[in-house]
Amino acid sequence: MRVRVGLVVGGALILLFAAFTAISTQVTSHLFADLQDHYTENKIKRVALVLDQLALSKGRLVKDNAEWDETHDFLEGRNPGYLARNYAPEVNSTDQDVILVFNSQKKLAGAVQTEEGLPTYEAPSGLDPSRLVESGLLSAQAGAGLAVVGDKVLMLASCPVLPSDRKGATNGWLVFGKYFAPQRVAELEQTAGAEVSLGPASGSELLPGARGMEVTLEALGKITAFFLPTLAWRAGEQFSNARIIIPSVNSSRSVLIEVDLEQLVYKQALRERNWFLLVSAIFGLVFVGMGLLAVEWSVLRPLAALDREMEEMSQAKGEIGLLKAGRDDEIGRLAKSANRLLDRVQAGQREARRQEELLSGVLDSAPEGVLALQCMRDAQGEIVDLSMAVLNHSCEKILQVDEGELTGKTIRETYPKLVEAGIYERWKQVAVTRQAISFETHYEGHKITGWYRNSVAPWGDGVVITVTDISERKAREQELAETLAELERFNAAMIGREERILEMKREVNRLCQQLGVPETYGGDVRES
Numbered sequence: 001m002r003v004r005v006g007l008v009v010g011g012a013l014i015l016l017f018a019a020f021t022a023i024s025t026q027v028t029s030h031l032f033a034d035l036q037d038h039y040t041e042n043k044i045k046r047v048a049l050v051l052d053q054l055a056l057s058k059g060r061l062v063k064d065n066a067e068w069d070e071t072h073d074f075l076e077g078r079n080p081g082y083l084a085r086n087y088a089p090e091v092n093s094t095d096q097d098v099i100l101v102f103n104s105q106k107k108l109a110g111a112v113q114t115e116e117g118l119p120t121y122e123a124p125s126g127l128d129p130s131r132l133v134e135s136g137l138l139s140a141q142a143g144a145g146l147a148v149v150g151d152k153v154l155m156l157a158s159c160p161v162l163p164s165d166r167k168g169a170t171n172g173w174l175v176f177g178k179y180f181a182p183q184r185v186a187e188l189e190q191t192a193g194a195e196v197s198l199g200p201a202s203g204s205e206l207l208p209g210a211r212g213m214e215v216t217l218e219a220l221g222k223i224t225a226f227f228l229p230t231l232a233w234r235a236g237e238q239f240s241n242a243r244i245i246i247p248s249v250n251s252s253r254s255v256l257i258e259v260d261l262e263q264l265v266y267k268q269a270l271r272e273r274n275w276f277l278l279v280s281a282i283f284g285l286v287f288v289g290m291g292l293l294a295v296e297w298s299v300l301r302p303l304a305a306l307d308r309e310m311e312e313m314s315q316a317k318g319e320i321g322l323l324k325a326g327r328d329d330e331i332g333r334l335a336k337s338a339n340r341l342l343d344r345v346q347a348g349q350r351e352a353r354r355q356e357e358l359l360s361g362v363l364d365s366a367p368e369g370v371l372a373l374q375c376m377r378d379a380q381g382e383i384v385d386l387s388m389a390v391l392n393h394s395c396e397k398i399l400q401v402d403e404g405e406l407t408g409k410t411i412r413e414t415y416p417k418l419v420e421a422g423i424y425e426r427w428k429q430v431a432v433t434r435q436a437i438s439f440e441t442h443y444e445g446h447k448i449t450g451w452y453r454n455s456v457a458p459w460g461d462g463v464v465i466t467v468t469d470i471s472e473r474k475a476r477e478q479e480l481a482e483t484l485a486e487l488e489r490f491n492a493a494m495i496g497r498e499e500r501i502l503e504m505k506r507e508v509n510r511l512c513q514q515l516g517v518p519e520t521y522g523g524d525v526r527e528s
Helices: 004-067 070-074 083-086 129-134 182-192 267-314 330-365 393-399 416-420 423-431 471-516
Strands: 096-101 109-114 143-149 152-160 172-181 195-200 209-219 219-229 242-246 255-260 367-379 384-390 437-445 446-456 464-471
Touching: 004 143, 004 152, 004 172, 004 182, 004 209, 004 219, 070 096, 083 096, 083 109, 083 129, 096 129, 172 267, 182 242, 195 330, 219 393, 330 446, 367 393, 367 423, 384 393, 384 423, 384 464, 393 437, 393 446, 393 464, 416 423, 416 437, 423 446, 423 464, 446 471
Parallel strands: none
Antiparallel strands: 096 109, 096 172, 143 152, 152 172, 195 255, 209 219, 219 242, 242 255, 367 384, 367 464, 437 446, 446 464
């Protein structure tokens, strides 16, 4: 079938291309050149937007660390070990190469380098902190930019430092930096869909006759780019990549990003294709009529019959049946392959139902309450609420609700007292930090009163909470504490009574000594 379809489709395309080429060769050349230039512009914008997304992501990361009480206390002089404890190479979890901290006077208050082989606790050589201040990177709002450090490019993001409650004025700035190492450039290429290279600009990157364009980005601001239009290329000339120029935040040298567009250059191939199409169109005329007839009888009609059968099957109720596979050609083999696929789909559906029933049975048999919460985020990615995704029967029993009553509802709206008690914030913190915690708390509200143990663990974009009712244990602990206190009071009373008896015996012995008669009580009561 592939041969027959290839002949038919190829012949039709040859006929259409030949006719089109004969009447509009010049128009086609300009049209393809314009499309090529438009594709080049889109590739440049794509690379720029991917860079901007990296800057925005870094901005969110530095903002999370800047709005942290430890950072604020370090700039106040109350937390001298802050940098070593959180950003030293052996403990750093932010995956940053450079961490800079500026005080409220925009003076460097501390720095860390985590790149292997470089000294720590000082700014990298070639990165002048004063130039960062002059560039405006340290402003009232979070900012980002690219810096030139030697022959390497460093992406920086800054954010004013505030306490975690975001109240009061900033007392400095936190800056994160990440070099564009080969692995990071490879990730940029994969995301942008083009080969790129980054480095300092030499000042001679502009090409004669190049087309310029500007792109305004959310984080990196306005950047410029230029490339040589397709129609300006000449046969035999050396190919030139598209180039993006981004001002550096620490140097007069700009950052140059070259985008490899060699795969798009086909001006010469376009001219050769015109000759090929012209010759092929002659032969295409012979095959087009036969091809159309062949495709009708050997492809279209059998496929139409197969389509009707699948349509009838899709409208039928109950179990999915199988297709008729009586033909011994590609269409018959296609029907057999579809039947095998249908068998696998049916088996997969049965297995999925079995796994779902098994999971539901396991969860519902657990004596502890299990509650899965899904994060609800705003446009900036901040968590605004937690939605209840899954509850087992034990959890519904603890919450005193009917089956399925809470699924899909949010914590803040349904159980506001959890927010007032601080329990919601502790759950939310696990979703942010991805660190599991366990704690015991007393809760009263929404028809619930008692002591509960919460074991909270991260789960996807949310958390899973195991709730255990420990009210009975807490009551026994209280009873034991009261019994122990009573025993201690009784013991103290008995010790006092024994002391008084001993004193009376000693007094009797002293009277016997004064009277000159033997002592009444033995040596165990004599005064020491």
